[in-house]
Amino acid sequence: MTYKLSYKHISPNILEICWPQEISKDILLQMMTYKKKIISIWYEELWDAHLGYHCLSLNFKEPFSLDEVIGQIEEFSQEKETHSILHRKRWQIPVLYQGKDLSRVAKITKLSVNNIIEEHQKPSYLLHFFGFMPGFMYLGGLSEKLYAPRKDQPDPKIQKGSVAIGGQQTGIYPMDSPGGWNIIGLTPLQVFNLKEQPPISAQPGDEIKFYSIDKKEFEAISRSIINQNYTLEYETI
Amino acid sequence: MRLSEAHVEVIKPGFYSSIQDLGRFGQGHWGIPSAGAMDRQSYELANHLLRNHENSACLEMTMIGGEFIFWAKTQIVLTGAQAKISLNQKPQEINNVIHINSGDRLKIGPFSKGCRMYLAIKGGFQTSITLQSRSWYKGISPHHLLKAGSILPFNAPIVDLPSLNAKVSVDHYLLENQQIEVYAGPESDQLPNDIFDQLFDREFHLSPMMNRMGIQIQEKLENQLNEILTTPVYPGTVQLSPGGKIMILMRDAQVTGGYPRILQLNQSAINILAQKKQGDKIQFKLIRSDDL
Numbered sequence: 105m106t107y108k109l110s111y112k113h114i115s116p117n118i119l120e121i122c123w124p125q126e127i128s129k130d131i132l133l134q135m136m137t138y139k140k141k142i143i144s145i146w147y148e149e150l151w152d153a154h155l156g157y158h159c160l161s162l163n164f165k166e167p168f169s170l171d172e173v174i175g176q177i178e179e180f181s182q183e184k185e186t187h188s189i190l191h192r193k194r195w196q197i198p199v200l201y202q203g204k205d206l207s208r209v210a211k212i213t214k215l216s217v218n219n220i221i222e223e224h225q226k227p228s229y230l231l232h233f234f235g236f237m238p239g240f241m242y243l244g245g246l247s248e249k250l251y252a253p254r255k256d257q258p259d260p261k262i263q264k265g266s267v268a269i270g271g272q273q274t275g276i277y278p279m280d281s282p283g284g285w286n287i288i289g290l291t292p293l294q295v296f297n298l299k300e301q302p303p304i305s306a307q308p309g310d311e312i313k314f315y316s317i318d319k320k321e322f323e324a325i326s327r328s329i330i331n332q333n334y335t336l337e338y339e340t341i
Numbered sequence: 342m343r344l345s346e347a348h349v350e351v352i353k354p355g356f357y358s359s360i361q362d363l364g365r366f367g368q369g370h371w372g373i374p375s376a377g378a379m380d381r382q383s384y385e386l387a388n389h390l391l392r393n394h395e396n397s398a399c400l401e402m403t404m405i406g407g408e409f410i411f412w413a414k415t416q417i418v419l420t421g422a423q424a425k426i427s428l429n430q431k432p433q434e435i436n437n438v439i440h441i442n443s444g445d446r447l448k449i450g451p452f453s454k455g456c457r458m459y460l461a462i463k464g465g466f467q468t469s470i471t472l473q474s475r476s477w478y479k480g481i482s483p484h485h486l487l488k489a490g491s492i493l494p495f496n497a498p499i500v501d502l503p504s505l506n507a508k509v510s511v512d513h514y515l516l517e518n519q520q521i522e523v524y525a526g527p528e529s530d531q532l533p534n535d536i537f538d539q540l541f542d543r544e545f546h547l548s549p550m551m552n553r554m555g556i557q558i559q560e561k562l563e564n565q566l567n568e569i570l571t572t573p574v575y576p577g578t579v580q581l582s583p584g585g586k587i588m589i590l591m592r593d594a595q596v597t598g599g600y601p602r603i604l605q606l607n608q609s610a611i612n613i614l615a616q617k618k619q620g621d622k623i624q625f626k627l628i629r630s631d632d633l
Contacts, residue, residue, distance in 0.1 A: 235597030
């Protein structure tokens, strides 16, 4: 689909390319296609290119020429877009669904705990971008049945790996942090690991699928992570 | 003394001190803030006076300086805020190369003017590097806040250091200027003209809600704007909440946000703001977009 793009000259070094204001898979995949192309053109000139839901931000090392950059972007936007150049993955994330706020979510959603766990595993969540804190994934696709407002009193410390629901979103806490989301489970995986390069395996455009594990499996996975013989499972999509 | 033993021993850490360099570039797509020296102008001056590389790590102190013992011969420079400074009880000045011998004790008092002071050391502090930067940030670097007893390693020069007499006068403009230069933010066109104009007609004051992530303004700006779809944000982005709170994002700010972005500070405005304290007055000045 062809969208009308708008350009925002934030500062002498920063340009944003914005798609229509909506949360959409099609827009995300197009932004990723653009990002890839842009990085191949201005690899040396750019510090970074990062995303929100509908804006792609280009952070140049030096002030850039607006006409020149937009001119080139418009030029390749005429080319036939091919999403096939994106190599997308679907990551399988094991979760021990024993979060302390499950009963709160059950009360709000009027679902049983078992139903919550079942509903949460159904969708493949679309990874839109990272933000809020290092390695925090903005995931799209939470079932309306599971919408649960954030808590009025944030928890002073939410454990790294906690899987949670905040309003209309679900996510994984990549590091210990205060937070107001409802904790429904815990993954033994190190989602954000500074010892790895890159620190996170998944990237925007990928999908995340949660699956339920029991305490024994949780411990087994934790052990194999410590022994460095755990491989995160994914399929190509 | 072997190289590895050269270090600064922290006796008193000050109010909020951390190691900073130019920051962590190009990690925003992982959600990782850039961090880096809040007042980059003073940071760069400190390294420049020592002939250091521009990305040499410095100690950034906030509001109150610390007390330190140097366990090797070296040279240092202090820049930014003004305070009573003494080396072995002898008064010292900022913006000036200070020669250090092993065992020397440096004391820096509360700041009389400005909010942030930089301590640069010859060759830069050799603290650990995470994602190509030594800047401290909670959850990324092994430390995020200087403590009494902390050890800050540096490389003791192997040869005798040439005597540097580099000195520049204090930049009063940086510490006294109240004008904050801004570009119109990407969502500013959603504000009615009369409300947008208020941003430049009124004076604003800094609230106590301020840290390396951001600074909240005391005054509110009534508005009817809604939250936006989460977009990228940057150091220097000015956000407006539906309740009218004005929040200026600083170097440790997260990389995305959901409030309308009404203004964007330029680099020197971020430096000026980094030297402001609670209650200080500021005035926004619009840079015409043709100048962009």
